[in-house]
Structure formats: structure tokens, C-alpha cells
Amino acid sequence: MWRSRRISDWIDEVFSDLDEEFRPLWNESERCLEPLVDISTTEDEVILTVDLPCVASKEDISLNVSEESLEVKAIMHRTLKWEKWGTVQKDIGFNSFRKILRLPEKVDPAKANAKFRSGILTVTLPRVRKKFNVKIE
Numbered sequence: 001m002w003r004s005r006r007i008s009d010w011i012d013e014v015f016s017d018l019d020e021e022f023r024p025l026w027n028e029s030e031r032c033l034e035p036l037v038d039i040s041t042t043e044d045e046v047i048l049t050v051d052l053p054c055v056a057s058k059e060d061i062s063l064n065v066s067e068e069s070l071e072v073k074a075i076m077h078r079t080l081k082w083e084k085w086g087t088v089q090k091d092i093g094f095n096s097f098r099k100i101l102r103l104p105e106k107v108d109p110a111k112a113n114a115k116f117r118s119g120i121l122t123v124t125l126p127r128v129r130k131k132f133n134v135k136i137e
Helices: 002-021
Strands: 036-041 045-051 061-065 069-084 090-102 113-117 120-126
Touching: 036 090, 061 113, 061 120, 069 120
Parallel strands: none
Antiparallel strands: 036 045, 045 120, 061 069, 069 090, 113 120
8 A cells, every 4th residue: 555655646746747848838818939948057147048930020029037037028920820620629829929937047137138130039147146255253
């Protein structure tokens, strides 16, 4: 009995992890997709590269950054459609991107820098480095 309970706990944990990894990358009610994102860090910066196909210009992008997170919103130049035909039929048109990212390190939002070229948004955020003076007695 004890062993079967442990196995069921393990199975519940595996399915919980799968739900987080394979959740849908879209929101039907808001008609938006989650963009693909790559996050890398250097000694001084956190660099995010966001894939925003069908976004025409930087004016179509909105960024909200805090010390711990970044929200990316973008309006698509053309609508992307997803259709599924079978016993359940779906037809969804997506017209925007939206994603909220938790940053791996605290950053200084006031010194953020962003560039948009050919559908790729690169956001550079300087890492916060706290220094403390230690009094020696």
C-alpha cells in the first residue's frame, strides 16, 4: 500500500510538470500567441531575444519591465489563422503577441535598451549589483 501511494504521488508530479511544459502557447479569448523567447545572461546583462513575425514596426510593440519581469505585447501586421477540422472544429485568428517573462536576475528597468530588426526584438537589461560596505572592527 505504501509503495503504491508513492508511485501515484510520482505520477501526479510528472503530469503536473507536463502541464507546465506543454500548456498552450495561445490565448483564445484575447486572440494572442506567445512569442518564442531566448534568455541569456552575461556578467553584466540579461539579454532577451523575442521572435515577433508579422509585426511591422517598433511602434506596434509595447514593453513593460520591472526588476523581476518583462511583459511583451505586439500587434501583428496580418492575422494568423489556426484551423482544425474533425469532430470538433475550430477556427481561430490571432492578431497579437503577449508574454510575461520572469527574469533570472534582478535588473535595472531604467537602463533597459531594446532594438527591433526583421521580426526579432532584442532587449538588453543591466543586472542589478548590490554592493555593501562591511565595517571591520
